[in-house]
Amino acid sequence: MLLVYTHKITPRLKYTFNHICKRILDVDVKYTSKVEDFIAHESIKMSYTKQALSSELFVRSHSLLFEQGLSDIDINVQSWEDTKGFFPTGEGSDLPYDIFAASFYLLSRYEEYLPHVRDEFGRFMAKESLAYTHRFLNQPIVDIWAYRLRDLLVKKFPKFKFKERRYNVRPVIDVPMAYFFKKKGLLRTIGGTLADIGRLRFRQLYQRYSVLMGFKRDPYDTFKWITTKQKQSKSKFVVLFLLGDYSTYDKNISPNKKEFVSLIKSVADYCEVGIKASYFALEDISILKKEKQKIESIINKDLCAIRHSFSKLNLPKSYRNLVELEIHNDYTMGYVDTLGFRAGTCTPFQFYDLDYEVQTPLQINPYQCMDFALLKYQSQLDKTEHLQKLIDQIKAVNGTFTPIFHNYTFSDSERWKGYRTLFNLILESEE
CATH class of the missing domain: 3.20.20.370 (Glycoside hydrolase/deacetylase)
Incomplete structure (x- = not known):
């Protein structure tokens, strides 16, 4: 079981960690705000807060998972090896980006709550997304980040065995x-027939009646x-x-x-x-x-x-x-x-x-x-x-x-x- 130390346990934090740790990495996760409980834990553990406690795996937290409601977030997407990252953590953090805050932004569809241009059906389209703009739409980026976290945990806790999920x-x-053609009712069939004739779609007209008379599927x-x-x-x-x-x-x-x-x-x-x-x-x-x-x-x-x-x-x-x-x-x-x-x-x-x-x-x-x-x-x-x-x-x-x-x-x-x-x-x- 992974124990996560954080200064404040919020619904956003639990939601995001559960997706990354439990759903993707298939490892149980628990949370604590008590330093003594964290120190006493002998299995894998990490801290997600502003300052590391000691030599544990540490990811400096962005404020997003501790907020409520929507705010105007400044996002600067940067290259990170063969993928992208945002919400940089600065020196001291074992990960260069806060993958948890970034994952929450994508999973919650935060950007779809914000003002955006819709198409003729009122849909949020790919071109409006952060992923399309910064060219990482073609990657399962949250899953990639999760595996990078796993790699760090393996190095830090080599005795712990992760389960392998299957594609x-x-x-x-x-x-x-x-x-x-079938089962459309008399009026729709007549309308379709007249449309075929009016638009000179004689091949479709032939196909229509071949189906209706049971000669073709x-x-x-x-x-x-x-x-x-x-x-x-x-x-x-x-x-x-x-x-x-x-x-x-x-x-x-x-x-x-x-x-x-x-x-x-x-x-x-x-x-x-x-x-x-x-x-x-x-x-x-x-x-x-x-x-x-x-x-x-x-x-x-x-x-x-x-x-x-x-x-x-x-x-x-x-x-x-x-x-x-x-x-x-x-x-x-x-x-x-x-x-x-x-x-x-x-x-x-x-x-x-x-x-x-x-x-x-x-x-x-x-x-x-x-x-x-x-x-x-x-x-x-x-x-x-x-x-x-x-x-x-x-x-x-x-x-x-x-x-x-x-x-x-x-x-x-x-x-x-x-x-x-x-x-x-x-x-x-x-x-």
Whole structure:
């Protein structure tokens, strides 16, 4: 057990140390403000305060973990070997940067509470982030810092044996529209037919009626392939279905249709099933509650996984709603158009509410790659190369790779050509 001496034990401090020490390094951690208890402790220990006590491992603390609320923080990001660091500690500290204060800044999404420019959907985008500006978005920097701390502890306490965690993959399949042609109802089918004719999309018109008459499989119906992959993989897939009402933003088929319900049940036999919350559920907890109840009535168990439409988050409200509805796993933390680590980590972490200064039960499962982010790379070789670099970064810290693909990504569409191969590359990376 690691004992941490500090002059003041705060919720922020416990939250951050628990993530770095317990979740990443898998070592139990306790805290004390009593010098005599610290001196008497015979296992690994460190001090996190303004002044070292004696010859223990010492990290001079920044004030961030002892503050409350938001403040205008001056951040100067500097190079640190092959990565970056901020909140310098000065002479005497065993680490040149306060990795705990810096980790809290990234994990709490402190910058997303501050004024920033949003896109047309009201999202915080990668270009607004500290990580993008200072070019460390492509690194799981919190995990890298944690391993540097571990290296120092190993040197200081060579008899202590750390556990080794294993790299793992947690694939997410997002299902905003289960079928492209099937089960849309008469009015939507007529509208689609007229649109095909008006835009001279005769190939699509032929495909539409081949599907509707049962001669061809719907292009978005890739669920047999997905469940086959699940049977072959040791990674547990998370499949998230959109059950919201039809709107400008959400165009799935009705969750009241028997075939759709049967599809969800059949997928739930093999994969973990959750919901893709509708666009309007983001702002209205009553809508979110109805969608939660709907999926629970279908799968006959409590909902444990959710993702918001368009990867949109309004902090802290979005996550407070999930806490209130007792939804325990979120998969929204990431960027739709950019590969990388939005919260600086590839280890699932708890949501910390900065307004209430409390750690919540909600586990945030950050994703590092969405299929749309790979579209910017023109060739299959480029896509594979960038994906492999991402995998290598996560493997280096034995983290969790959470990619998000859609059911239509695995279709025969020209746009998504080669994506089944990319998905296989991800699954094979765990072997």
